[in-house]
Amino acid sequence: MNGASATGPEAASADRARSALMRAGTPRTYEAGEIMLLAGGTDTFVLVLLNGFAKVTTTDSRHAAVLVDIRAGGDVMGETAAFDSEPRSATATAVERMSVRRISQDEWLAWMNRHQAANLAISRSLAHRSRTAVRRRIQFTRGPVIARLSSAVLDLTEQYGARTPEGLSVRPGLTHAEWGELIGAGERRVQHALQELRTAKVVSYGRCRLTVHSLPALRRIAADP
Known part of the structure; x- marks a missing residue:
């Protein structure tokens, strides 16, 4: 849930939301090379990355894997499917041994509803990701x-x-x-x-x-x- 830093009451609220998220779901470990999310998959869980790196890939017109992004500890993956229940749009693979919190769709949405600061943080994260994708496409x-x-x-x-x-x-x-x-x-x-x-x-x-x-x-x- 990387994003801009908050101060004062907003920071306290964000800390409470983050603490609640770290208690949500179940702990899970992925080994290097293990698929964490699969493009086209219909599962809807969310992953909170605690450490390590993951590669995000899609397929081109020849159905070959293409690297499109890197995710690291502190990032959230899979939240789009949790929001809209549509199939996964990309595959995420662990680069190294990674620890995560795996959170069900219901628990994720309940967490979002309980914490206003969470909605703001996730919205900022999605907006940043979109802007980054556009910038990278150009550069x-x-x-x-x-x-x-x-x-x-x-x-x-x-x-x-x-x-x-x-x-x-x-x-x-x-x-x-x-x-x-x-x-x-x-x-x-x-x-x-x-x-x-x-x-x-x-x-x-x-x-x-x-x-x-x-x-x-x-x-x-x-x-x-």
Whole structure:
């Protein structure tokens, strides 16, 4: 339930809502590679992610999986189906071992009805997600591949980057193919762009590992038309 911070009575109300949510449902653990939500599924439970990362994928016109988003600890997944009872629109897969709270549709809706602050937080979260999707569609799919890749790397680094002695480690680790799915580019073009960034000493990379050495340089490249 990530979102803008509240203060005063609003913060206290949000804390009560969050505490109630953490008591709702049942604890569940997903192992790396395990499907958490399946596109087309008719289940309506909600998942509150307590830690780790999940990859969200859909299918393209050739029925191939395409990475469209990353979710992390503190996020909520599956709430749309809980609201409208329609089939799941995407598949979510655990990147690593994850702990969650699995909450039934009835319990989720009851929680929403009991806590006004929850309605506001979820509405803000959905609005932020929608705005982010539009922004990414523009930044990740237009312009030179190296600029689009830099935008995607910058986006994940600013959200989930972990400080290391070498720089900022981008989390979660993505394959070259998955970076390509995010920006609408072929794997070979992603490899070429990564080589350019490495030659410029902006990043270093290995198998499912990417470290950013210069955020200012990455921002300049991302902004290059």
